[in-house]
Amino acid sequence: MKFTLNGETTDVAVHPAARLIDVLREDLGLTGTKEGCGEGECGACTVLVNGEPVCSCIIPVAQVAGTEVMTIEGLGGDHPLQHHFMNEVGAQCGICTPGMIMAALALGPEPTLDDVKIALAGNLCRCTGYSAIYRAVMKWKGMPPPEASGSLVIE
Amino acid sequence: MRTAISGLDLRSASSLDDALAILRDDPRMLVAGATDVYVAVNFGTLEPRRLLDIWALDELREISVRGETLVIGALVTYTSLIRSAAIAERLPMLVEASRVVGGAQIQNRGTVGGNIANASPAGDSLPVFAAVDAVVVLRSVDGERRVRFGEFYTGYRATVMRPDELIVAVEVAPVQGKQWFRKVGTRAAQAISKIVVAAVRAPTPRIAFGSVAPTVLRVPRTESALGEGASIDEAARILSDEITPIDDLRSSAEYRRRVSVNLLRRFWADTSGQ
Numbered sequence: 001m002k003f004t005l006n007g008e009t010t011d012v013a014v015h016p017a018a019r020l021i022d023v024l025r026e027d028l029g030l031t032g033t034k035e036g037c038g039e040g041e042c043g044a045c046t047v048l049v050n051g052e053p054v055c056s057c058i059i060p061v062a063q064v065a066g067t068e069v070m071t072i073e074g075l076g077g078d079h080p081l082q083h084h085f086m087n088e089v090g091a092q093c094g095i096c097t098p099g100m101i102m103a104a105l106a107l108g109p110e111p112t113l114d115d116v117k118i119a120l121a122g123n124l125c126r127c128t129g130y131s132a133i134y135r136a137v138m139k140w141k142g143m144p145p146p147e148a149s150g151s152l153v154i155e
Numbered sequence: 156m157r158t159a160i161s162g163l164d165l166r167s168a169s170s171l172d173d174a175l176a177i178l179r180d181d182p183r184m185l186v187a188g189a190t191d192v193y194v195a196v197n198f199g200t201l202e203p204r205r206l207l208d209i210w211a212l213d214e215l216r217e218i219s220v221r222g223e224t225l226v227i228g229a230l231v232t233y234t235s236l237i238r239s240a241a242i243a244e245r246l247p248m249l250v251e252a253s254r255v256v257g258g259a260q261i262q263n264r265g266t267v268g269g270n271i272a273n274a275s276p277a278g279d280s281l282p283v284f285a286a287v288d289a290v291v292v293l294r295s296v297d298g299e300r301r302v303r304f305g306e307f308y309t310g311y312r313a314t315v316m317r318p319d320e321l322i323v324a325v326e327v328a329p330v331q332g333k334q335w336f337r338k339v340g341t342r343a344a345q346a347i348s349k350i351v352v353a354a355v356r357a358p359t360p361r362i363a364f365g366s367v368a369p370t371v372l373r374v375p376r377t378e379s380a381l382g383e384g385a386s387i388d389e390a391a392r393i394l395s396d397e398i399t400p401i402d403d404l405r406s407s408a409e410y411r412r413r414v415s416v417n418l419l420r421r422f423w424a425d426t427s428g429q
Binding site for chain 2 (some may be wrong): 039046052119128
């Protein structure tokens with residue numbers, strides 16, 4: 001089974017029905033991609049296949065033969081979007097973060113806040129309330145970040 | 156590894172002819188974008204263990220207009236539907252339906268043929284095809300046959316497809332009248348529908364509901380009543396008798412009945428005075 005993984009030609013001997021996420025994590029040792037729900041609902045396992053976000057927990061590896069797969073490791077750890085996630089505290093527990101970042105990579109130039117929300121609609125986060133994530137993505141795209149909708153005042 | 160792929164036998168077809176030959180000699184459950192099939196694999200509920208992957212069949216990815224007929228290839232994804240000028244012009248409610256199927260990840264893999272063949276009563280595209288009397292094009296090594304959408308489902312998750320057949324396309328004749336689509340779920344994205352409805356405001360309206368019966372459902376008595384000038388109140392009473400919703404984990408029968416009636420009223424109000 002050959003495909004391009006994060007720019008490198010990869011050849012693995014795996015069961016064709018194996019889930020892409022298991023091949024990435026178990027056979028190729030790339031554990032940045034997380035499994036959340038296992039049913040295509042949460043987006044934690046998002047990777048790019050030929051530039052399109054997909055859920056790697058519900059794709060048989062046979063379907064990525066000959067394609068270009070990119071995982072969070074492909075960003076090299078120093079990608080501007082990763083820094084924005086850190087600066088805005090767009091990651092708390094961190095399980096959704098790799099998937100959020102991979103899904104956001106598919107956005108076109110100059111997205112509106114609605115564009116960002118739609119692009120990330122398939123990614124669930126149970127920590128941040130999303131605002132910090134939207135802010136990180138908007139800043140990365142050079143767009144005005146959304147204003148905070150309320151304030152936390154401790155008296 | 157917690158997944159249960161042991162015992163799964165997945166073969167990949169390289170072309171439509173290849174797939175049809177395999178289905179003749181060695182019938183298997185078809186896998187397109189895998190967005191339903193692999194959820195069942197992960198849950199350990201997939202009974203068929205012999206699968207045929209048809210994702211590589213690029214000849215089934217075309218959206219075209221032949222004569223007056225819109226032809227949508229079986230492997231066209233929701234993302235492709237959303238981006239298609241031909242769909243936006245001729246069947247805009249299918250664009251609306253596609254936008255509310257899962258998130259981008261599911262829209263990138265889920266296919267028209269997969270949604271039809273999976274035969275879920277909650278399939279988001281199915282009321283659209285039911286409302287416009289689409290035709291499902293099936294092919295086997297013996298040739299092609301066309302099945303009217305209203306005759307495609309024979310019961311809960313059951314269709315007229317033979318084991319040696321696959322869906323190659325769905326055909327839609329020109330639609331006269333304003334199209335209307337609405338899905339009611341728990342949240343805007345990533346929710347399986349509690350109720351989904353597609354309708355066309357023609358002289359005799361065409362109205363189809365999902366998630367209120369064992370299969371996607373046209374409501375001919377409600378349609379005729381409205382076509383013959385019945386009041387919306389009278390039509391609402393007829394609709395309430397015509398659907399057979401159930402209680403399940405997503406909603407209750409009573410809620411579905413009430414919301415279906417509300418959706419009928421909303422459709423009628425939104426498309427009046429056109």
